Amino acid sequence: MKKFLLIVCFCIPLLTGCWDQVEMQDLAIITATAIDRLEDGKTRISVQLFIPRAITSGQTGEEVGSTSTFVREGYGENLAQAISILQTNVPRRLFWGQCKIFVFGEELAKNGIRKEIDFLARHSGPRGNSYLFISEGEAKEILELIPPLERYSAEALRKLSEEELGTSTTLRDVDIDFMGESESVSMPYIKMLVSKENARKIYETVPVIHGTAIFKGEKMIGTLNMKEARGLLWLKDEVKRSTISIKPEGEEGEITMTPTLGKIKFSPEIKGNQWSMNLSLAIEGNIVQNETYLNLMNEDVLNNLNKEFATSLEERVAQTIEKLQQEYKTDVIQFGRRFHQKYPKQWKKVSGRWDEKFPEVKVQIDVDANIRRPGYIGPPAALPRDEVKE
Amino acid sequence: MIRIRRRPLKKNATESKAQQKSSSKDIPLSKSLEENIQYFSSLYQDSTDVMFHSFIVGEKDATIVYIEGLSDTQKLDEQVLEILMDENEFDNADFLSSVKNRLPISNIKKIPTYSACINAISNGNPVLFFDGFEEAFSLGLVKFEKRSIEEPAAETSIRGPREGFTESLSVNTSLLRRIIKDPALKMKSVQVGKYTKTKVIVSYIEGLVDPTLIKEIENRLNRIKIDGVLESGYIEQFIEDDPYSPFPQVLYTERPDVVCANLLEGRAVLLIEGTPFSLIAPVSFFSLFQSQEDYYERFWIGTFIRSLRFLFLAVALFLPSVYVAITTFHQEMVPTDLLLSIASSRETVPFPAIVEAIMMEIAFEALREAGIRLPKQVGSAVSIVGALVIGQAAVQAGIVSAPMIIVVSITGIASFMVPRYSVGLSIRLLRFPIIILAGALGLIGVMLALIMLIIHLSTLRSFGIPYLSPVNTLQKHFMQDTLIRSPLWKMNSRPHFTGDFNETRQGTNLKPGTNKSKD
Numbered sequence: 001m002k003k004f005l006l007i008v009c010f011c012i013p014l015l016t017g018c019w020d021q022v023e024m025q026d027l028a029i030i031t032a033t034a035i036d037r038l039e040d041g042k043t044r045i046s047v048q049l050f051i052p053r054a055i056t057s058g059q060t061g062e063e064v065g066s067t068s069t070f071v072r073e074g075y076g077e078n079l080a081q082a083i084s085i086l087q088t089n090v091p092r093r094l095f096w097g098q099c100k101i102f103v104f105g106e107e108l109a110k111n112g113i114r115k116e117i118d119f120l121a122r123h124s125g126p127r128g129n130s131y132l133f134i135s136e137g138e139a140k141e142i143l144e145l146i147p148p149l150e151r152y153s154a155e156a157l158r159k160l161s162e163e164e165l166g167t168s169t170t171l172r173d174v175d176i177d178f179m180g181e182s183e184s185v186s187m188p189y190i191k192m193l194v195s196k197e198n199a200r201k202i203y204e205t206v207p208v209i210h211g212t213a214i215f216k217g218e219k220m221i222g223t224l225n226m227k228e229a230r231g232l233l234w235l236k237d238e239v240k241r242s243t244i245s246i247k248p249e250g251e252e253g254e255i256t257m258t259p260t261l262g263k264i265k266f267s268p269e270i271k272g273n274q275w276s277m278n279l280s281l282a283i284e285g286n287i288v289q290n291e292t293y294l295n296l297m298n299e300d301v302l303n304n305l306n307k308e309f310a311t312s313l314e315e316r317v318a319q320t321i322e323k324l325q326q327e328y329k330t331d332v333i334q335f336g337r338r339f340h341q342k343y344p345k346q347w348k349k350v351s352g353r354w355d356e357k358f359p360e361v362k363v364q365i366d367v368d369a370n371i372r373r374p375g376y377i378g379p380p381a382a383l384p385r386d387e388v389k390e
Numbered sequence: 391m392i393r394i395r396r397r398p399l400k401k402n403a404t405e406s407k408a409q410q411k412s413s414s415k416d417i418p419l420s421k422s423l424e425e426n427i428q429y430f431s432s433l434y435q436d437s438t439d440v441m442f443h444s445f446i447v448g449e450k451d452a453t454i455v456y457i458e459g460l461s462d463t464q465k466l467d468e469q470v471l472e473i474l475m476d477e478n479e480f481d482n483a484d485f486l487s488s489v490k491n492r493l494p495i496s497n498i499k500k501i502p503t504y505s506a507c508i509n510a511i512s513n514g515n516p517v518l519f520f521d522g523f524e525e526a527f528s529l530g531l532v533k534f535e536k537r538s539i540e541e542p543a544a545e546t547s548i549r550g551p552r553e554g555f556t557e558s559l560s561v562n563t564s565l566l567r568r569i570i571k572d573p574a575l576k577m578k579s580v581q582v583g584k585y586t587k588t589k590v591i592v593s594y595i596e597g598l599v600d601p602t603l604i605k606e607i608e609n610r611l612n613r614i615k616i617d618g619v620l621e622s623g624y625i626e627q628f629i630e631d632d633p634y635s636p637f638p639q640v641l642y643t644e645r646p647d648v649v650c651a652n653l654l655e656g657r658a659v660l661l662i663e664g665t666p667f668s669l670i671a672p673v674s675f676f677s678l679f680q681s682q683e684d685y686y687e688r689f690w691i692g693t694f695i696r697s698l699r700f701l702f703l704a705v706a707l708f709l710p711s712v713y714v715a716i717t718t719f720h721q722e723m724v725p726t727d728l729l730l731s732i733a734s735s736r737e738t739v740p741f742p743a744i745v746e747a748i749m750m751e752i753a754f755e756a757l758r759e760a761g762i763r764l765p766k767q768v769g770s771a772v773s774i775v776g777a778l779v780i781g782q783a784a785v786q787a788g789i790v791s792a793p794m795i796i797v798v799s800i801t802g803i804a805s806f807m808v809p810r811y812s813v814g815l816s817i818r819l820l821r822f823p824i825i826i827l828a829g830a831l832g833l834i835g836v837m838l839a840l841i842m843l844i845i846h847l848s849t850l851r852s853f854g855i856p857y858l859s860p861v862n863t864l865q866k867h868f869m870q871d872t873l874i875r876s877p878l879w880k881m882n883s884r885p886h887f888t889g890d891f892n893e894t895r896q897g898t899n900l901k902p903g904t905n906k907s908k909d
Binding site: 009020021022023024025027029031050052053068095096097098100127151155 | 717718719721722726729730732733734736737739742743823829830832
């Protein structure tokens with residue numbers, strides 16, 4: 001028995017060849033993928049591949065101007081076919097494990113992304129937590145950008161997403177949301193930032209988040225601009241960095257606050273035939289700029305400002321909801337799920353025609369704003385004492 | 391208390407009896423001096439270092455036999471020969487007693503048999519024969535060249551006694567006696583080795599140690615029938631519970647303070663003649679990660695360093711294999727930026743990661759071994775060449791990737807974090823099969839290795855004590871002195887298993903500053 005075990009142990013190393021071992025030199029590491037629909041209806045996949053030689057180890061360092069990635073393409077009737085064609089164009093095995101960025105072209109998005117999402121979610125390679133984007137125009141162009149700060153454009157996109165300046169959407173989110181009550185998703189809408197530096201070439205720039213693409217079902221039906229996208233962030237409870245400005249009554253300039261804490265609570269309510277959604281937002285923040293003559297050390301002033309901030313935020317959120325309800329008629333903010341959870345019986349009646357019911361939902365917004373700190377200085381800066389309004 | 395025995399006691403007992411019978415050629419000495427001397431001179435034929443000195447005491451012939459270099463000849467001359475050869479009156483009626491009374495030697499014994507005489511002579515005690523008596527005197531005048539007490543080179547400490555054991559058994563026992571003055575400290579002697587006749591002393595504190603443990607140790611020692619014992623390792627390998635295990639089941643040390651700490655916890659110690667290393671049994675896996683200095687420094691430091699050791703134990707065992715597994719199987723697990731820099735440094739390397747890892751680990755082991763074996767003057771040259779060749783040239787030539795060098799060197803450092811050299815060796819040894827498993831099966835292989843390791847450690851015993859104690863039983867001692875080192879004033883009980891025989895080791899309420907009247 002012992003001898004047998006010993007023989008088995010010695011045999012294990014000989015088995016290496018047949019397991020899924022792969023050396024790193026045999027991998028083509030994909031850093032980002034772009035999927036486009038061509039005019040003839042074919043699918044084009046473009047991948048940004050990392051060139052390991054570009055980062056030479058040790059003292060020599062990175063050569064300035066040289067790119068560490070390149071882009072390869074594959075065409076086909078569908079995504080799977082396109083990828084198999086792509087593989088024939090790349091001598092190494094395509095490695096999806098580190099690809100955290102998928103960019104869909106606008107054309108493709110408008111024609112529906114379900115088939116592509118199916119492939120990405122089914123295939124074992126792509127990560128569930130990779131970020132999805134919709135690009136203005138062709139997605140491939142995004143991959144070809146050479147960011148001045150990051151090593152490659154995928155990294156720039158990933159960092160943008162992780163900072164949550166726009167809504168970030170992962171593959172898993174999309175997969176779940178398509179199956180959910182509202183059958184709609186939103187994804188960040190990106191475009192190439194036009195660089196105004198003279199020294200830089202046109203492609204030496206980064207992609208930036210430009211708004212939010214709104215999907216109804218699998219098809220993209222429109223976008224929200226940056227301001228509306230902000231409102232969406234509040235509704236998704238994902239605010240991290242943003243600013244809110246107000247113009248107090250009877251004052252010349254504006255006062256700007258950055259929120260340090262933002263919370264939203266949804267309480268759906270059904271009274272008879274009237275469906276309504278009560279949103280209560282709580283926001284806390286610090287003042288970062290005061291253009292007015294108001295003294296922020298005064299409690300009454302602060303109380304007034306709190307109210308104005310509340311109104312401002314309310315307007316902003318209401319504007320976004322208005323657009324979603326009336327213009328797009330699509331529930332990317334998951335009202336449907338919340339109604340379903342609280343009123344499962346009533347939900348059953350409308351579940352088939354939620355997109356008709358959704359615009360009829362009455363939305364009430366209640367904001368509680370609270371300024372925590374007026375900043376390092378109290379009264380307005382560079383102003384004689386007697387001109388400060390108490 | 392030792393609850394489970396691996397070997398039945400009976401078998402050992404019968405064997406030791408058999409041994410006693412076989413060695414019983416205890417022929418009594420002859421009355422005739424001539425006959426006795428003839429016997430010994432034929433026995434020590436062709437041994438020029440055995441000296442026979444004949445002289446006359448009063449009217450009787452006498453011969454003194456000793457081995458040159460083992461006995462103090464100056465004292466022999468001054469305290470024995472001078473007195474005996476003087477014109478002294480000896481009581482003829484009770485000649486031997488009167489001689490004994492005259493000699494100014496404290497350790498003087500009457501010995502009646504040939505084998506006892508041989509024993510005394512080979513141990514350096516001159517034996518004095520008189521014509522007409524069936525008894526001889528063994529004179530305690532042992533003196534041989536020995537090393538002075540030095541700081542042990544392999545077990546240095548910043549804080550703590552600087553004394554280490556030497557090759558001389560009497561020095562070693564005296565070092566113990568100097569620390570533990572209570573008469574409960576016992577030292578039983580067993581002789582091992584057909585030719586070396588090495589004295590092995592089983593030392594323990596009566597009342598703290600489990601008596602069955604001592605019996606078991608003696609049984610196992612009596613089983614040993616070998617030509618010679620040159621080092622404690624000979625004994626260790628004959629008394630282990632599981633001889634095939636890569637882990638040491640007996641701890642060795644050359645520090646008297648370590649020995650005493652273990653004696654006080656109810657363990658037994660084997661002191662072996664001719665080596666500065668003493669053996670401590672039973673041990674548990676976790677006690678091998680305890681350094682004496684943990685207790686000398688304040689408990690925060692002891693706890694921190696101890697947890698550091700366990701961290702680096704994991705590093706030493708698994709870092710290269712995890713690196714191999716991740717870079718060849720699970721590339722998606724690494725953060726992107728890290729993967730990209732690993733990928734770019736591996737780009738020019740012609741070997742698979744597993745070959746690279748094994749190559750570098752073997753090179754490191756070779757360097758380490760060469761560094762120890764070579765003469766000191768050459769040793770530094772080896773390390774310079776090794777560092778240059780492995781560290782720089784190999785990377786620059788693109789044969790080895792820089793991350794692998796980092797992994798191997800961290801692993802190398804980590805394996806020296808273990809305070810006991812023998813455990814460090816077993817960890818270094820185990821690293822290789824784990825690397826191979828990782829190269830074959832990826833992280834599954836690493837997990838397999840870990841599982842096998844834990845299974846093996848849980849079945850292992852040291853003198854009947856579970857090797858993983860106190861973690862496997864989660865006794866109260868677990869929190870006290872295993873992963874953390876609690877303050878000394880809190881360690882009120884001796885370790886479970888070894889200390890069960892006499893559990894309480896100190897008074898309660900010892901925390902400094904607590905009210906005494908509370909007691």
